[in-house]
Amino acid sequence: MEEGLSTPVGTRRSFFVKVTMLISSVIGFSLAVPIVGYLVSPALRRQPKAWISVGKIADIPSNEPTALDYSMTVKDGWQTTQSTKGIWAVKQDDGQITVYSPICPHLGCGYRWETQERLFKCPCHGSVYDLKGNVKAGPAPRPLDTLPSKVKNGELLVLYQEYKSGLSEKVEL
Numbered sequence: 001m002e003e004g005l006s007t008p009v010g011t012r013r014s015f016f017v018k019v020t021m022l023i024s025s026v027i028g029f030s031l032a033v034p035i036v037g038y039l040v041s042p043a044l045r046r047q048p049k050a051w052i053s054v055g056k057i058a059d060i061p062s063n064e065p066t067a068l069d070y071s072m073t074v075k076d077g078w079q080t081t082q083s084t085k086g087i088w089a090v091k092q093d094d095g096q097i098t099v100y101s102p103i104c105p106h107l108g109c110g111y112r113w114e115t116q117e118r119l120f121k122c123p124c125h126g127s128v129y130d131l132k133g134n135v136k137a138g139p140a141p142r143p144l145d146t147l148p149s150k151v152k153n154g155e156l157l158v159l160y161q162e163y164k165s166g167l168s169e170k171v172e173l
């Protein structure tokens with residue numbers, strides 16, 4: 001047999017193997033992208049921001065922190081859930097209201113108001129804040145985070161948002 005007329009079987013087989021692998025990869029990739037997107041997207045999706053009424057300003061006493069609920073309805077596909085965050089409102093002597101995030105700026109624990117001492121205290125690492133949110137003790141790197149708020153028709157409206165903990169600057173998450 002002449003060498004030049006032989007069929008290059010090995011070369012053709014490896015060509016088909018490569019084409020099959022390429023097609024399989026394309027199919028696998030096209031299936032993987034939507035699946036990964038479906039699994040990851042809820043974690044990446046931010047909760048929508050909304051101005052929500054948290055109560056009447058007439059019900060907030062002066063110079064006494066008031067715990068209020070920021071409740072909003074969250075729709076995720078077919079599911080509707082109620083999300084509630086506790087916030088603190090302080091009405092100053094001049095009637096101005098400051099609203100504080102419930103999250104300690106140190107590492108994100110919840111803090112409470114100690115009526116006797118008239119201080120906000122975080123149980124996690126001992127950060128202490130006064131009525132104006134200033135750091136009085138502990139490792140907190142910045143004052144309590146204030147939340148955007150406004151008054152409309154006697155109602156206190158709040159825009160809930162969260163900030164990165166552990167930084168000296170207030171950086172929105």
Ligand code: FES
Nearest residue numbers: 104106107122125
């Ligand atoms: S989280 Fe509040 S003091 Fe550390």
